[in-house]
Amino acid sequence: MRSYAAGRAALAVVQLAVLSVLVFALTSLLPGDAADLRFTETLSPEQVERLREQLGLDQPAAERFGHWFGQVLTGDLGTSLISGGPVVDIVRDSVGATLVLTIATLAIVVPLAVALGILMGTRENGRLDRTITSITLALSAIPDFVIAVVLVAVFSLKLGWLPATWIGGDLLTSPVLLVLPVAVLLGRTVCLLSRQVRAGTINTLNADYITQARRLGVPRRRLLFRHVLPNAAVPGVQELARTGDTLLGGVLVVEAIFAIPGFATALVDAVETRDLPVVQALTLVLAVAALLLNLLADLTCNRLVPRSALLK
Amino acid sequence: MTIVAQVRRLSATAGHAVLVDNVSFDVYAGQVTALVGASGSGKTTSALALLGECGNGVQLTGEVVVGDTTVVDSNGVTAAAAAVRGRVVAYMPQHPGSALNPARRVGATLKELERLHHPGESVAQEAIRAAQLPGDRDTLRRFPHEFSGGQRQRVALAQALTCRPEVLVLDEPSTGLDSVTRLQLANELKDLAGQGFGILLLSHDLDLVRELASHIVVLNAGRVIGDVLPLSIDPPKPGPSTPGKPLLQATKLSASVRPRGRTPILYDVDLTVRSGASVGVVGRSGSGKTTLARCLAGLHERSTGNLLLDGAPLPVLRKRTREQNRRVQYVWQEVRGSFDERRAVDQQVARTAQRLRGLAAEQARAEAVATLARLGVSAMTAARPPSRLSGGELQRAALARAVLAEPDVLICDEITTALDDDGTALVVDLLNELKARGTALVWIGHDLGLVASVTDHVLVLDAGRVVEEGPSARVMTEPRHELTQRLVRAARLGREPEPPPKLPTPPFDTADPRSEPRR
Incomplete structure (x- = not known):
């Protein structure tokens, strides 16, 4: 068990190293650079060349990577080419809103999806199972922006109960800001997650060891929560890591509609202005988060069902 | 002799199909009762009736009493049946090793069963000892996958024994064991009976049954056909050998x-x-x-x-x-x-003769059918896909395939x-x-x-x-x-002590009791 955790963590470190190279390489592939984009209108080609030199953009890629990676390791994500301020500030400012949104969504999704998944799984193909399946599938099939627009139209414009955007709002003073974005994000995540829990529950209920536990007289409720759930949760936990990933990446549509100053917005802005240090930093943060989430999911699964580690 | 389980006129029906028909038997404390028969003869269905358990769409009738509880009456399974599971009747499935939850520590389940069935007594420790497992804390904290296959069977047995049942049902316990381990199993089952458990043994292993059982019920196609074992056939002979090059x-x-x-x-x-x-x-x-x-x-x-x-x-x-x-x-x-699930078995058997000997399809098929018939697999059975054949029939089909x-x-x-x-x-x-x-x-x-x-x-x-x-x-x-x-x-298990007796070979019946399809 412990050795599994150690092995898995070591793997994560390797993944992290590979990842940082990839992030750097991919962002370098973006056509044009900051010098091009900012000043082509006003500067002569020689001046652009000088600026490029000044920004260090004329160095070979390997050297730039070494420089960048060294800085990252010391916690310095560099300076924005556009605003001139430290990249760390930009990351911090954009991560906050996304993090709150993600946590709020997961706090609702996890219990809801587990409950629905178990309900459906224990009544496989029953009326309740089919009803819930239809509803969640339908919700996940409707595009985010449609749900968002409808919700805004109904609850903000018509009824006036909830704010339509985050502009001028502050999360600390008005948490109601969260209600509509979270509602939009729920649809698909609940569907995906509950289906995984459902499948896990059905699989586990059919397992020999559950039949045996029932025959040895373990009462139903205990059977469900102590014997079935840990096994049934495994696919759910893996799906949860993926969901967390997506949510942290910031769901662009939701951020755009509700004017949330989040991660996706910051990333798109940085790409548009070829602000490479910011793009790299944001991508790296996201990648690290994804890595950690998956590490956490694997360790959790291994804790729940130790054998699952051996199956890899 | 105390009767711990009593089965009277038990029938199991699924729609029009009769799985078990009018079966009666008793299980006695401290003795082994054996249900003998081929797969599909209704052994498991009859035994699970002791737990008041039946498959979906199966209707049980008759009278089954375990301990003092009636679990099946003329209306089917009674409400009291749930209370006997584990506490009065414990069932050991055919491959007990796979009946352990991979997510639970071995000790946790034993403790749980102890609390459920006998709170306040240390039955788990006793069961661990009886199942010959080390009972230290380390062992109990392990997960099933950290045990070997043989030990997992012991863990499953310890679970059943922790319930301190009056009746222990063992479904084909000797399947897949080599002959030395099988002998060991026979001795351990004798010990368990000696401790007072009433044992219901389901098996087609006649030697094991002969060795252990005091009461025998022979089932065929859901009916009781006797209470003595079929005669043991003289061990097969090697036939004349003419060693060449x-x-x-x-x-x-x-x-x-x-x-x-x-x-x-x-x-x-x-x-x-x-x-x-x-x-x-x-x-x-x-x-x-x-x-x-x-x-x-x-x-x-x-x-x-x-x-x-x-x-x-x-x-x-x-x-x-x-x-x-x-x-x-x-x-x-x-x-x-080794068989293609979608094609009829006889075609697959014939294929070797076509491919390796260049025979025409018709001729190869005729040979296949003839060889299968010699081995006791009828042409009708062989025309089915492999999933409809029993393990024994498929084994013979595989032999026929090679012989062709x-x-x-x-x-x-x-x-x-x-x-x-x-x-x-x-x-x-x-x-x-x-x-x-x-x-x-x-x-x-x-x-x-x-x-x-x-x-x-x-x-x-x-x-x-x-x-x-x-x-x-x-x-x-x-x-x-x-x-x-x-x-x-x-x-020599189940046979007379040495030397093996030389009985005249009985004219054996070519109708194979095992030749029903698996379902």
Whole structure:
């Protein structure tokens, strides 16, 4: 068990190293650079060349990577080419809103999806199972922006109960800001997650060891929560890591509609202005988060069902 | 004699199909009652009725009383049935090792059962001792996957014993055990009965039943057909041998699991089979028997040593010519996976004759049907897809498939594990005929008694090495190596103490009780 955790963590470190190279390489592939984009209108080609030199953009890629990676390791994500301020500030400012949104969504999704998944799984193909399946599938099939627009139209414009955007709002003073974005994000995540829990529950209920536990007289409720759930949760936990990933990446549509100053917005802005240090930093943060989430999911699964580690 | 479970006029019906018809039997404290019959004869359905359990859409009627609780009456399963599960009747499934929850520590489940059924008593510790597991804290904190297969069975037994049931139901406990372990099992079950458990043993292993059971119920197609075991057939005979030239010669055969000789599993085995003669290979599970067979068949490529067929080198299977393929045929143990699920079995059997001997489809099919019929698999059964055949029927179909190649060397790896005595006799009869026609046989098995009785020469394998070899009769009567002696003792389970009695061979019935489809 412990050795599994150690092995898995070591793997994560390797993944992290590979990842940082990839992030750097991919962002370098973006056509044009900051010098091009900012000043082509006003500067002569020689001046652009000088600026490029000044920004260090004329160095070979390997050297730039070494420089960048060294800085990252010391916690310095560099300076924005556009605003001139430290990249760390930009990351911090954009991560906050996304993090709150993600946590709020997961706090609702996890219990809801587990409950629905178990309900459906224990009544496989029953009326309740089919009803819930239809509803969640339908919700996940409707595009985010449609749900968002409808919700805004109904609850903000018509009824006036909830704010339509985050502009001028502050999360600390008005948490109601969260209600509509979270509602939009729920649809698909609940569907995906509950289906995984459902499948896990059905699989586990059919397992020999559950039949045996029932025959040895373990009462139903205990059977469900102590014997079935840990096994049934495994696919759910893996799906949860993926969901967390997506949510942290910031769901662009939701951020755009509700004017949330989040991660996706910051990333798109940085790409548009070829602000490479910011793009790299944001991508790296996201990648690290994804890595950690998956590490956490694997360790959790291994804790729940130790054998699952051996199956890899 | 205290009756702990009473079954009267039990019937199980699913729609119009009758699974169990008017079955009655009792289970007595401290004694073994055996339900005997082929798979599909209603053993498991009858036994699960003690738990008040039946499959979806199955209706139980009759009267089943366990302890003082009526679990089945004329209206079906009663509401009181739930309370007997575990506490009064504990059921051990056929492969108990897979009945352990991978997410739960072994100790947690034992403690849970103790709290559920006997709070305040330390029954779990006692059960662990009775199941011969170490009861220290470390063991109890382990997960099922951290135990070996054999230990997992003990853990499952400890779970059942922790419930301190009055009736212990054991479903085919000897399946897949080698003969030494099987003897051990028989002794342990005797001990359990001695401790006062009423044991209901479901088995088609007649030797085990003969050894243990005080009461016998023979089932066939859901009905009780008797209370005595079918007569034991005289062990099959090897048939006349006319050893000719050496056909298959293996010298210094070694094999390993990983490349370049790492993790070796077979060491310097020499083996020669002459045409018209047979060699037996015996050993416990894991001794390297199957690896040896796979080396001879050319399936195990991580091997060294010399393999000659008729004096010419025999390469690994991939590099063999079609003629070499035809001349060396291998029938292995797990046959179900070797059949295409979607095609009729007889077609697949006929295919060897078409491919390897160039026979026309019609002719090949006729031969296939004839060979299958000789082995007791009717043409009607063989025209079905493999999933509709029982394990025993498929084993015989796999043999027929190999025989249709008219091989010079036939390697048979545990080909009678799923067969009863009659089926085994049919198989031995066919193989003797092949031998008389000059085929060289390699017969692999864990049961020394059977292997020695059908072969001329026996090798005993242990941990990948040949520990003893010699003429079969000599090995049976004067075993030299310690393992051989244990195998000889184990081979006598359920039979009279030595020497095995020579009864006149009863005219055996060719209708095979095991030839119903699995479902």
